Amino acid sequence: MKNIGNLKEFATTPDRFQGGHRLCPGCAHSIIVREVVNATEDDIVVSTATGCLEVCSSIYPYTSWDVSWLHIGFENAAAGISGAEAMYKALKRKGKLPVDKPAKFLAFGGDGGTYDIGFQSLSGAAERGHDFMYVCLDNEGYMNTGGQRSSATPVGAHTTTSPRGRISYGEKNWKKDLTMIMSHHGCPYVATAVPSKWKDLATKAAKGFDTEGPVFLNTLSPCTTEWKFDPADTIMISDLAVDSCVFPLYEIENGTKLTITYRPKNKIPVRDYLGAQGRFSHLFKKGNEHLIDAWQKHTDEYWEYLQRREEAGV
Template sequence: MENYNVFASRVVSKNEPLAPGHRACTGCGEVLALRLCAKAFGKNTIVVNATGCMEIIASQAPYNSWRLPWIHTLFENASATASGIEAAIKVLARKNRVPESEINVVAIGGDGSTVDIGIQSLSGALERGHNFTYICFDNEAYMNTGIQRSSATPFGASTTTSPAGKKSIGQSTWKKDMPAIMAAHNIPYVATACPSYPFDLMNKVEKALATKGPAYIHVFSVCPTGWRSAGNLSVRYGRLAVETGVFPLYEIENGVYKMSVEVPELKPLTAYTKGQGRFKHLKEDNLAKIEARVHEEYEKLLEKCNLSAVEEGK
């Protein structure tokens, strides 16, 4: 960021709870997001990490990148593990066995561990109302195991288990609307975020931590390795996802939708898909179909936010 020291040095913590030296790929948008989130966690936070990229890159014994108390157990159970930690903190303080203090419990996972295999455990923890924050870092496929499709993979993306071919467009299903599923649990705070909008992301994390009860943040995380995109363009792709309407940034506070970044005029979808190897097989009509769906979803979201539909240059 240009002039970082002028604009940001006073507002962003220079602490790095996630230390440098981890093993993330060059240009990883996910670890950038995680680093920013970690800055917002503060010292009084316990991190529960589902199995996945962010766990593997940070925790090769005997090294660990976390300067916060950190636990990894399994792939699909970060929310349940966090439930146990939250309950333990509560009861031990009540019994005067540990000093009373505000400790944040944050569970983090990728899209696979959140929207697929861990959705039951997450749903259970939200329904039970544990005071914790769950952050999903969505890079739209199982990247750690080699780019297999998940239910968060967008329509048309070619992955190793939804490959494009003569009889296949690639991923043949539409991305699961996870924030809406989370909102349906009637939890106090749900938000989407993207590290290309770092202050918005960090503000949302702080808001989630301050929330009494469960909070959920869905973070769009560009993956140059899995998307076959240039590593130096990860921040730009994040912005383009927002500017094309592919990944709008919004909050749902106590059921009330609010757009975080209003886009007066959506850019054409191709501004975003161009240069991503996972979309390169898509034909014009395929892209038109996807763009129509993106606009349709975007308009629905605007309605939920009580905003009028923007001109999309139709």
């Protein structure tokens, strides 16, 4: 397992995901991708679901990847990487690959490609126990196609298919708790992470690479374009998400041992997080105050739940 160390040391890592891609200025996807792929020195094969990262890093005739990379479709990043991992095992067994050189198998998908259309494929690959890490770049909607809702879109968010309107406050449902669902697949390691907490993220990625079996990393990827905030504020928004406990950072080992990996020193009100993003601006209008209260309650309850689990060691 790579020792992540301090940032001065981590920054000596040669990048394996490069510039010249066409992601939006200030996009969190590539920050997360770099923090993940730089967390191992082993060879990597990457599979990516259709979405912002896929499109923007592989516009023919250019690739932004220094490692082997595969995109098949929207719903099959996990199945694709499971096939590559199976081939690796087969060729190793048959003596066609060196046995002493470890390789890691990694898949990226947006929330659409992970929570929704790719869920079956991910569930199957996790259940089959392939040795791979799946990293969800959760930006809470179908941002590559102009910001439609997904099952990761939270209550009250304005998207182009759950728009705010004269009689609507936007998205009606709380987001699906995919991290817990993946933990219940029997994954030996699942965790949440955000790009601003780089060491937490890179350490979890390093741990994930080092874990044998399916690993799921759910990362919150603030989207400057569809969450409506200034590109320069990507890291700040990411910090607000964890300091308000809207997106708590934790890990679960073997489905049973939950550890909270970041506790804000001063827990900030959820309204600070919501207020920093245009997609929630209508919640601050008269008549919608109850939604901000509901958000706070929901967030506090979940934070409580995580703490109770951690205390109980389950």
